[in-house]
Amino acid sequence: MDLTGKLALVTGASRGIGRAIAVELAKAGAHIIAVARTQGSLEQLDDELQALTGRPITGVPLDLKDYDGIDRLGLAIYERWGTLDILVGNAGILGTLSPLQHIKPKTWDDVIATNLTANFRLIRAMDPLLRQAEAARAVFVTSSAAVRHTPYWGAYATSKAGLEILVNTYANEVADTPMRVCLLNPGAVRTHMRGQAMPGEDKDTLPLPADVAPRIFEFLA
Ligand code: NJP
Numbered sequence: 144m145d146l147t148g149k150l151a152l153v154t155g156a157s158r159g160i161g162r163a164i165a166v167e168l169a170k171a172g173a174h175i176i177a178v179a180r181t182q183g184s185l186e187q188l189d190d191e192l193q194a195l196t197g198r199p200i201t202g203v204p205l206d207l208k209d210y211d212g213i214d215r216l217g218l219a220i221y222e223r224w225g226t227l228d229i230l231v232g233n234a235g236i237l238g239t240l241s242p243l244q245h246i247k248p249k250t251w252d253d254v255i256a257t258n259l260t261a262n263f264r265l266i267r268a269m270d271p272l273l274r275q276a277e278a279a280r281a282v283f284v285t286s287s288a289a290v291r292h293t294p295y296w297g298a299y300a301t302s303k304a305g306l307e308i309l310v311n312t313y314a315n316e317v318a319d320t321p322m323r324v325c326l327l328n329p330g331a332v333r334t335h336m337r338g339q340a341m342p343g344e345d346k347d348t349l350p351l352p353a354d355v356a357p358r359i360f361e362f363l364a
Contacts, residue, residue, distance in 0.1 A: 144360050147172035150227055152220070152269070154207060154261075155234030157184035159334035160284065163352035164231055164359050165200070166192065171360075173229065175200040176220065178207070207234055207261035208253070217268030227272035229363065232262045232283040237339050238298040251298050258302035259309065266313055278321040282362045283310045285326045325362045329355045 151168045155161035157179030169175050169192045177185050177200050185202035192200050205212045220227055238254035239246060262283055273279035288296050289303035307326060314324035331337060333349035 144171050144363060146229075146363075149173040149229060150176065150220075150224055151229035151231065152176040152178065152227060153231040153233060154178045154265070155284075156188060157181045159336065160329055160332055160352045160355065161231065161233035162188060163356035164233060166195075166353070167356045167359055168229065168231075169196050169198070169200065172196075174198065176203060176216075177201070178203045178205050178216070179234065180204060180206050207265075208256045210261070210264045213261065213264045213268050217272065220269075220272055225272075226275035227269055228276045228279055230265065230269050230273060230279070230281040231359065232265055232281070234261070235284065235302075235336065236299075237336050240295040240299075240340065242295060243297045246298055254298040254302050255305070258299070259305040262306055263309055266309070273322055274320065276322075278323070280363050281310075281313070281322070281324045282327050282359065283325075285310075285328050287328060287330075323362075327358065327362060329358070 146168060149172070151173040153161050153165040153168065153175060156165040156175070156177035165175050165177050165188065175192065177188055179185060182202070182204040185204060189200045189202055192198070203216060205216065207213065235258045236254055238250045273281060283306060285307055286303045288300040289307050291300065293300065310324060310326050317324055331349050332355050333346050333351050337349065338346070
């Protein structure tokens with residue numbers, strides 16, 4: 144797929160699945176706006192992609208729980224480019240796996256804020272830019288946890304179930320436009336989050352982020 148001239152914003156691009164998706168989109172020619180909290184990792188991604196493609200990325204160190212920061216990012220994109228072709232809402236956290244009554248309220252709030260509310264705020268801030276694009280695509284990364292109701296996964300699963308309702312509602316709201324909005328369920332992937340969730344698992348049995356990232360192109364056609 145040739146994405147030359149397209150502008151793509153990827154959240155959670157400092158490592159794992161988001162980073163691998165950013166690499167795929169950059170290799171296809173898109174200019175990447177890479178969002179995460181860890182500035183050093185965004186700088187490393189910039190170095191790697193400059194070496195690979197000859198083009199810099201725009202790294203945005205931002206905590207997505209800073210909702211005003213998301214609004215400021217939308218404004219900055221508007222002022223610089225006036226449009227956005229691809230939005231990948233990938234950033235997420237697991238929180239702690241424990242019975243609901245043992246989840247600390249702060250952990251619950253952080254999981255819902257990062258996995259759900261930040262994506263609502265991204266939609267709210269980026270929608271006017273996406274509508275300026277010829278046929279924008281917004282892809283949000285979900286999880287089977289959203290529908291499994293597995294004991295101890297309550298905060299994460301609730302956030303992903305909410306995300307699925309949010310994203311499917313948005314998809315219906317833009318159905319009469321050229322824009323398309325989708326959910327991507329990556330399955331089990333060898334990342335920091337998966338290591339947190341399944342510490343005893345044999346990592347060698349899992350696909351790498353680079354193995355699953357090309358699936359993003361299925362959603363961009
Ligand atoms: O996780 P990980 P994955 N503000 O921990 C960023 C879903 N998923 O790649 O801020 C901004 O390696 C964080 O960056 P940093 C999963 O639910 C996965 O596995 O620098 N960014 C990092 O770049 C999630 O939605 C599996 O720490 C924030 C990234 O998010 C997506 O895949 C299975 C942030 C997390 O990288 C990527 O997860 C499944 C914040 N407040 C669904 N908080 C799987 N791996 O098996 C976090 O079904 N980030």
